[in-house]
Amino acid sequence: MPVDLVPPVLVPPVLDPTFGDPRARELAAATAQGDTALLRRVAAEDGDADRRSFLLGVAVDHPGRPDWMARWPEDEPDEPLAHLTRGVHGIAWAWEARGTARAESTGSDRFHEFSQRLAQAERDLLRAAELAPDDPEPWAYLVTTARGLQHGTGELCRRFAEVVARCPWHYRAHAMMLQGVAPKWSGSTRLMFNFARDRAAAAPEGSPLVALVVEAHTEAWLDDPAPESGHFADPAVRGELRAVAARLRQAPDAPMTPALARARNLLAFGFSQGNEPDSAAEQFAAIGPHVTESPWHYLPRDIVESFTEARNRAVKP
């Protein structure tokens, strides 16, 4: 079966936050100009919560703090989208101040600015949640602020429960929660794997959420990253990764969404690190050009370079 999927592999990988989606591109261009008309239409659409979440993420993906975003909640205090937009952007803006180093290598000035921005983001998100009580999106991001502001494990879980009460299989919320329950934030190895396995096992067929397990293994791999002999080389880990791949195979016609692309990137990464070229090749074939930042950013080289190198090793022409 993997052999049939080889041809698309040759497509050059592209790190594109819009995933080539025309609507997402249009939205990114409009919000770069401070035009919120399309964003309002997208936010008002019901239906696919993960797609809506992806588009909202694209809309706020601008460096610094754009003026329109800073002003919007003051101009329209009763508009939930205004608070949600500034809150979601505030999280990335906070991490811009912090940098991506672990806490012990981050200076106190950066930490102070990080906490200030994150606390403001949390206030915006809580307001958005209050104004739009049925929307899971503010709660999904409140899961992230809970870990950044160190509200504790119980509060993290409470917020996640608020998301699943509104949308049981919200991809972004699960990915954020996995980070929160990881030992490096508010959790533990046991909690992280229990969470990942429990949600993956219960997720609907073909759901990218099954790859939460791979993400948990990636966290474990960070502590044991030796190539070919590290965490992913463990036969039990390789077996579980194959189980994840098998579950994704059960829905062969599932459209390539940003969430699915990320799930397959995680699998490709895990199989590459565990030296399972055939299993990796299957994932690379399905990924096509859609390289995602995570988990390749954990490798020391450029994301696209790391991805291409791993793909070349897996798919020998």
Added chain:
Amino acid sequence: MAASPRRPGTVLLGLRALLGVVLLFGFYVLVVMLLVLVLGTMVALAVLFHAVFRQSGNYFLWLMLGVSGGGASLMRGAFGRMRSNRDALPDGIRVTEADQPRLWAEVRELADEVRAPVPGMILIIPEANAAVHQRVRMFGLVRGRVTLAIGAALLSTLDRAELRAVLAHEFGHVSGGDMRLGPLVYRSQHRLERTVAALRASEKKLDTHLARVIGVYLRLCLRVTLAVSRAQERAADLSAARVAGPEATASALTATVEMTRLYGEFMGRFVLPLWKAGRYPTDLYGGLRAFAADPARQEEIEKFREELLTEPTGRWDSHPGHGERLALLAASPAGPPPGAAMTGTARDLLDRPDDLERVISMVFARLATGLDDPVPVDWDGAAEVYVREITRSSAALADAGIRVGGRWDVPGFDQALELLAAGRGAELVSGSAARSVPGGEPDPEAVRRLRGAVAVAFTAVLAAEHGGVWKTSWTAGARLEWSGTPVAELVDLVMDGPDGVAAVRAELGRPAVDLTPVPPLEEPVHAG
């Protein structure tokens, strides 16, 4: 150092007070002398320099001035501007004769008895203190209006005879003429202290030497003025004893010192947290009375009294030691027999005391918090503020329960109970495997920490989910009231192992939880 048993008479006291003032004024003479000495030496050196080296001495003179600072700090300290607070009155509520006629009558009567002018104004201040203020001009020759400030913490806790003694003591200062030179002495002393501080802060060597000289002079002045101050206090005590009786005066002295300490502790423990939360207690002084009367306080009070009696009078004290004051009162002639009017509490003299105390608490909270509208709260409502910290720390055990138990969707408290039942309690406080001391016994420190964490977690869960109510406790700050087994016994039960945990679960109706790890995903088995 024991105080001199000799009490100066009024004339001697006046002379000593005058000496104090003369010494303080002598400071200016000293400053001028020092300045002349410094500048003269420099000029002399410059002339010598010129004579020996046949060069212009100007440069040398300026150099010397630059190096030494030329006593600039001395000039600034001695003659610089000082912010005047001579007429500043404490923050308080002015009560008119129409507001509080019986209090005014009492004050008027006492002022007359001590032959002091009747105050033009009575201010009720929040704390456990009383004071008179008098405006004076022309070096004390012209005396102005007297203001009496009475602390609500005294008004609401002293009995009536004690209040009379306190007021008579304060009026004793007025009739004794202590107010004439008081402000002058205060200002001059303050100027001296400021000069020494400025000279010490300077980095120039000459200034450091000047600071030493002025410092010695300051100590000399303080020896005289503080001795005068102590003598004035003794005289005011005797004046109070004549009017209110030595017993009531002694009792008032002890009660006032004691209340100052209790009031400080009470404010720190019960009022400050409310202010920080933007609230104020409607019944501040009722709380203070209950706090002072709490059985837990009595032992502290007894110990404090004993310590107070043994405290000696120091040469740098403005008041004589408590023991010395009581001894002086015990030796003074008996006062008038207390009449029927002198019975009851000081609070009985107030009209609508509850309203007055509420207003003081509110005004005080406004000043302290800077808020226009702090939120009123009764003492039971206040408990909710006191337990915020407890509630925050209670999350520690539940969070550990989730981390160690590993279930995101089960309350952390229930996971913690399960871990306790499984003998894994130590993991909840250390966050790692159970620690033990050699011999397999659990580390007593870890057990103590676990007990504390479990107790706090129980109170939070009982309050949040089992109808427990937080009440203000004058002993412990806050106390949880609930209808079931007391918290300490619940803690004993769960620390006891699986049977105890089962009993607690049965009482609270909480389920056992399964903490078996979720198994890894398996590859689907394909038929054929």
